[in-house]
Amino acid sequence: MSNVKKGAINTAHTTSRATVLRLARYLRVLQKLKTVGIINVFSNNLGDAVAVTPAIVRKDFSILGINGNKRGGYNIDLLIEELRRVLGKTDSQRAILVGCGRIGGALLEYKEFVKDGIEIAAAFDTNPEKLNPDGRVPVLPVEQLPEYMAANSIHIGILAVPESAALPVFDTMVKAGIRGFLNFTTVELKCTGRCQYEECPHQCIVQNVNISLELESLFYLVNLKERGMVT
Amino acid sequence: MSNVKKGAINTAHTTSRATVLRLARYLRVLQKLKTVGIINVFSNNLGDAVAVTPAIVRKDFSILGINGNKRGGYNIDLLIEELRRVLGKTDSQRAILVGCGRIGGALLEYKEFVKDGIEIAAAFDTNPEKLNPDGRVPVLPVEQLPEYMAANSIHIGILAVPESAALPVFDTMVKAGIRGFLNFTTVELKCTGRCQYEECPHQCIVQNVNISLELESLFYLVNLKERGMVT
DNA sequence: TAGATTGTTAATCGATTAACAATC
């Protein structure tokens, strides 16, 4: 619980995932604004772009020790620099992908990754037909995962295997050193910020993308809204 | 703001999206448990399965007016029935898909949808090569969207078009009657529960699935955690 | 200067948790 070191983002009272999510969004928006030639941004600009109130933007920055000008807002270059510093913008954003089915295959070709400086360094599958060690992104047999990981310093993995393979593959990936997961399987790897998995002694961070569940809850939400039963 | 009718889920103090998400998850878990032959479930079973505390489970149910037995927990059949009632489990869970690129194409074949009783009734694209009006799922030109919608009562849509097309297509879909969106484009349709879009007078519900952003924030989270700067 | 925007405090809000009486 209190394995949080001092001098951290958490110093005051604001926290973790939701905040980091917001910071990442601010950074993206700022980078876009910069290409348009904007020099100063105001808390309400950023608030609009990220759909939060200006007060939240200011508070977020205030907690991080980022200051603006009482009149001129925030200098975009400084702001970007500070956010990158806080977020520890790693120069290499490399991830591996396990599972090259429909979804995995789509991600292999996903152009946004390139735009955002994310690189899928290698992919893995069990199906011999999918293998392609010499492709733009090498597709290797899963057995080679530990070996590959040992030779490459990568900590983020995308999990896009069938339900039945999810748990064992998750395990393999954790053991091989993956610490952050983008999980497209239907198995909800029970993590809410902190990994609660017994097999995961490393407190990995798992972000579940449960497409089917999200679509299903949309049906409910729309239905409930029509019945006036939801905010 | 206060367009919430009375006698609603919101009666007391619990609310909307997070809650509905949880309810949907309970329901899924219950249906799985039922296939295994379970008859009674306890709040801690469900809590474990959905990664929340038993107290939350009980509170959720209590607010909905769902009661269990002090000793025997909840009867699974009754519980499923009640949840379906509350969620207004629509007999038809049909959605349309716009954009049949890599991601959209993967969703067209997504087997989980079938398992969960979700049907993609039709898909739309601008690329003539993608069209296939007579396929298992008909793929039609986007121009036919309004016409199709007029003839079919569907309110949920999946948006998987390129960034440049996102806004106009969103607009078209709203005008045609879509009220709930699963948005795979990088354009964040600014909705946090309530649609804030001017072009959207209907307060649609948008669920953004920003894969690239989620992956990127994973890099940050893992990095921050290593530096002890995050919960 | 006058006007606008920051930075911060205190108030509010809502959701989670602890705790325990009721009871099966």
Place this chain on the structure above:
DNA sequence: TAGATTGTTAATCGATTAACAATC
């Protein structure tokens, strides 16, 4: 009965919002 689990209240926690003094 004894033990376990619900249902609910009150306490806690954390995040958002309102408001405004400071100041560029």
